[in-house]
Amino acid sequence: MHILITGAAGMIGRKLTERLALDSAIGGTPIDKLTLIDIVAPARAEGLSGHVTSRTVDLAEPGTAAKAVAERPEIIFHLAGVVSGEAEIDFDKGYRVNLESMQQLLAAIRAVDDGYKPKLIFASSMAVFGAPFPPAIYDEFHLTPLTSYGTQKAICELLLADHTRRGICEGVGIRLPSIAVRPGKPNKAASGFFSSIIREPLAGREVTLPVADTVLHTHASPRSAVNFLIHAAELPRDKLGPRINLNMPGVTCTVAEQIEALRQIAGDRVVARIRREPDVLITRIVDGWPHRFDPRRALALGFKAEGSFDEIIRVHIEDDLGGKIAN
């Protein structure tokens, strides 16, 4: 089995690579080749017995996608993309990286034209939805994104579905909820605090909470995101039907519940490192985001997230902190 990962240097890309290296197989088939591509140099996968190739390339550049599919990877995880904030600030870059890369990839697969029909697992986002929302976003709710990022993801989903319907590839689009707890440094994303209010106190650092603790949001861990991607690749085609883009499950809770989970796990001293400092702009942005989902199809298809925010914190401690926390 040959697997291609685009955007392999990103946080989810790195974790997916590590997991595939650990498993050495997918759907019961040994992985004998792993190709990692990204616009920045992807980290080398340690531990994978098979052959690993890393390439630093721009997928939106004509010819790059053709090279990437020339060796006929049976499974492609398409994770490459710029984040929401960047796509909003730089209109051209967002459409180029988030949309044209997908168009190039699909065109390259179609151009092979010898019966090649890879599985193409696409990391989409709940940003395809835009307010106003029903109490819980159901599977048939329409896509009216309120960002260019969400627009680009929604268009990629439509293209993926049409190419799948025509037998060019076997696509699955998975709409990820917010990923928490993100490892690494705080970033400027408006959603960053959902992770940093857990990560920073656990690492012994102070952090500010820019919204009211009544804010309700849906989260899944990076480990769950990787599980979703792998489960999507393993899903039998006939279970899916023509509606290939799916809302993923997650843990819905308030910020207060996130903080209480942290207290249960790490104690009052850790929680005391969270300083409340309301930010009007971030509050307004977050108010426009979906709060709750009712992802029946994904659950019926066997996609699983954590059962509680406690569990999400424990996954972070296990996967990113080597099981240790600073008290």
Add this chain to the structure above:
Amino acid sequence: MHILITGAAGMIGRKLTERLALDSAIGGTPIDKLTLIDIVAPARAEGLSGHVTSRTVDLAEPGTAAKAVAERPEIIFHLAGVVSGEAEIDFDKGYRVNLESMQQLLAAIRAVDDGYKPKLIFASSMAVFGAPFPPAIYDEFHLTPLTSYGTQKAICELLLADHTRRGICEGVGIRLPSIAVRPGKPNKAASGFFSSIIREPLAGREVTLPVADTVLHTHASPRSAVNFLIHAAELPRDKLGPRINLNMPGVTCTVAEQIEALRQIAGDRVVARIRREPDVLITRIVDGWPHRFDPRRALALGFKAEGSFDEIIRVHIEDDLGGKIAN
């Protein structure tokens, strides 16, 4: 007021041109210039006192859209496109004409960059929806097209909404139901019979009905389609909000009700020209189409279709047969 119509040589384009020529104004403002473009030569608008320019150009060709917006039309009706069947048979042509033309047009508007912000009225289609359907398609029902044509229209809607949100244009996408009674010769579209079972008998010719007369479908006349386009252009921006793509109203009835309306208007002898000749393929295609809509937003915004299929037939007789029918 300068108005640009793309796809001006098509059936709706011609009728819109005639209507604008007749009205000589839109939203109370006199029309002093009308530019018609199409890949085939658009018919010259008779009766328009202002200056009319016709150009035979390919909008998907780089540079064409820039020329089309160089004279800053305040309203653009974007009707250009290939039909469903053609987009399904010719993958590349469908994406080129139906998607790249819109991308070129939006890019050309954005490139002006001097505060130019035209109204852009886009003729979308109910083909953005795909089975299975709820009993009536509501405004928040998701888009899961089952044709490349529907996919291309859905992508254009998303692009239009994002460009509108960013202040590049003032877009409105109107999802047209089936247009009946289409004038002219029978075509090979699977939906053709909805029109031809009325048009052909009225013209003294025999016609075959390929489906059961229990088939339920939603129709609007070409005159209503033109009304929708003009109403969309006249709609005050603040009434619309960010969800700019709208399901249009129509008349929902069975084929039996269509035929009964024809009998009431033209008599048994005309109806006797319809020969029932079931076609398995057409029946299967039509079964996959939406039957009924619940277009609350469009109705609340003042979009109006006919009240009955009788009225649709009378519009055809008035607009296309000069008020006369062959008994």
